[in-house]
Amino acid sequence: MASAKPSASRHSILPPISQSGPKPPVTFSSSITISDGAVLTGTNPILISSESVIHPRARLDSMGGTISIGKRCIIHERTRIGDMGSEGRLSLQEGNKAVTLEDYVTVETAAVVEAGDTLLGEGTVVGVGSRIGRGAVVGKYCTITPQSEVPDEARIPDFTVVYGNGMRRQDKRGVSALMNKAQRQQIDVLRRLIPSKPEKFH
């Protein structure tokens, strides 16, 4: 970084991240939006399906296996998908799944989804700063409120809200269709705001 002051001509100050580690093989749908500030690393494939949005400084790590992201997911900044956790466990077998996100999943800022066949069901929202432990299976349309923790290997049924200090309840609003609709709208806006550079990762 040599330049002196932030000027109107420069649109961001994003110091480069040391791209340590290998560049993973990626399969992107043509309709995704991925910021060039996102970080993709690892040895296993990363699949991102149509219309999903990857914010800058989101980190997808496929060291522990394949990462597949469904349709219309939103991965916010500073998330760590496929995090190896404190254990740093490495398993380099072929066909291993690290993290699977079904359609309409939102992973909010600074949330962590650990690797190890972890699954987030359709429409699930992982709140800011939450952690989804290794091998957890979160059902459809769950809400993990901010700063919550889903333990390793946990099974969370559909429509569960994890809130407070690990309390759970059922979401009885029945608004999943509305949620999906809102997600589509949000993606429409984000597409116009976040310059997409999928070619950077190929």
Next chain:
Amino acid sequence: MSRRPPKGEYIETDTGNKVARKANLVGTQNIMLGGKTVIQPEAMIRGDLTRLNPPSSTSSSGAAAPGSNTAVSIGRYCFLDRGCCLRPPSRMYRGTFTYLPLRMGDHVYVGPGSVVQAASIGSHVHIGKGVVIGEMTIIKDYTRILDGTVVPPHMVIPSFSIVAGRPARVIGEVPEGGHEAFELRELYKTVGNNPQRAPV
């Protein structure tokens, strides 16, 4: 601090802002700093998430009138500590998804790793470590938010509140003698390319 920072670790502007070169500022043209504000390394501001007025104008005319599309406006003597993140709140407005600006007054401290998506934060506000401020929250002056608090979206926090918990609740009142503790002038001086020692 572990090591002496090398010369010029911060970008110091004419108005006295000290922005760490390792800070992540996205969409700087939409970020307004009032002056004398410190942005520490790894702090992130999402200035790119602005309101889209006419749906077509943004991509074509990048730097139209700067400031017209402010996403994040920060007052004077604010201190954004390491790894915090400011992002404009969003909501459905008249049936469409919109980002709205995040406005912050003077002397606002945002602790390490906290994520702020408030609509408005007053002056003299202290946000602790690992706090999450939900979308469209309104935080009034002289408020202290303790470490690890999760403020749910749309919450209104009146002045002189001490807030903690998940979800947040007001747990106390800032005493009359505690107003001066919100001042960040001294803290401002302790960072930058030529930092002064913290007063004892």
Next chain:
Amino acid sequence: MAPPPLTPYTFIQCPCSDSSPAGPAPASPSGLGSDAEDDDRTFDPRAPRSNYSLHPLEYLMYCEDCHQIRCPRCVAEEIVTYYCPSCLFEIPSSNLKSEGNRCTRSCFQCPICIGPLAVTSLEAPPDPNLLAADNASAPSGPYILACSYCHWSSTEIGIKFDKPNGIYSQLQKVHNGGHPRVTAKDRKDRRKDTISETTVSSEPSSTPATSGPLDTETHFDNLRSFYTHQISDSVSSGPGLSLTDMGVSSPSSLTRLMNLYTVNSLDPSKKPTAASARRSKPTFREAADAEEGLQPADLDESSAIQALRVASWPGTATAEQRGTQEAVRLSNLAEPPLHGRSRLVSELRPIPVLLRTKRSKRCPVCRHIISKPEPKVASTRFRIRLVAGSYIPAIAIRPLNLSSPSLSSPTAAAANGLLQPLKPVQYLLTFTNPIFDPVKVTLATPATVPGRFASKVTVLCPQFDIDANTDVWDEALRAGEAKKRADERLEGLKEDEDVLEIPMFVRVEWEVEAAAEVGTAIGGKETRERRELAYWCVLGVGRISQD
């Protein structure tokens, strides 16, 4: 694992606790540092009472007339403004009596998680991620209350609203499940119709057609009106007594009570018995049916138990949730069966937001106001704010590292955040003078700290001056110039277990312009007046290692 290290702190004792026998004598100690061994005067921070007399400096006020420290426990508070912390509307104090201390607009807390509830159109739920309805430019009802944190919504208790405002009054009119609820006004109207008949033809056996348990307010209302009538009936024939004379001690009350229990009270009906054939005075009787407020306790709990079985664990309200429902009960929004003591999640009601206040404070001795906020809710200014921090020096304490005495990491002794027994530790005390006159400070500590495990304490510099505060707005650039540091070395010694707290007696002296004439002091000859303030404080130094 040892308890977490403790950041040094300073607490100051408010003089209001002086009356305690263990407290210091009101007069300042005659001697100075040399007299520190005077154990009679010591102050034990571990005494149970000390918890109530020690305060951080920020919490203390200062009375300019008494020249004394005042604490939150001794000041007298007066409410200036009531307001809702959620909608920030000011509530006139006259409304409080009639409407209670809760927001009666649309501010509610979630009965599940106490998060704020937002009024939303059913077409567009609140969470920004799930709002929708492209065409709903003007969203229309029905409306619900929804929690954006735990995603509870009033649909779970079967309640929807027609209008997006005035939720409180709308909620008063519906039970959980949506069926209408008798409001105070309805009750009054109904009472007007019925009261005339019931008083005449009181057949205790006749149960009203509208059976079912009464809700709390109806119950109370019925009881009150019934007994009001009973009292007035039984008294009206007496010698012109008004209701206000109905105190227990008044002669008429006594006779009435005596009559009540000496006559044949086993028969509560109006029918006069032979013994009570007093001149036409009707017998004071008890409520006999629902209209009169008789509500037999429902001892059959099988249905409640059954409901709990069906609802099972997730459908059962937690103790905390039931606790917060208390507010609902008091604000006339409760569900009937258990008078608000809901056992099931489906019986919970949204909690109206508790109002908050702005308060002014008075000195308990001279009654002068020492703190007065602007009454406006939006304002954060104070008209008067006499805080101790602007009169008495702030005391900061930190470990002193001899090798690099300036600023550095904790001392070797406190390497793991603990104090090692039998090892002297030095601390630096820094006094910051807030006033614009030089101040003379005298310190005294007991030679050994009170408590089970005594530590020796030595103040190396028991007496020193601090220069006047320079102009605060002049940025107070050089801390070393405006505020002089006083080197204090406290040497802890001896074994101990827990937190080491050192009581320290502080005496500050300074000179001010005589306060005799407040306004004219500028022109006149300056007479200097000596001021003195003495108080105990406690220095929390750190935890002592238990190894």
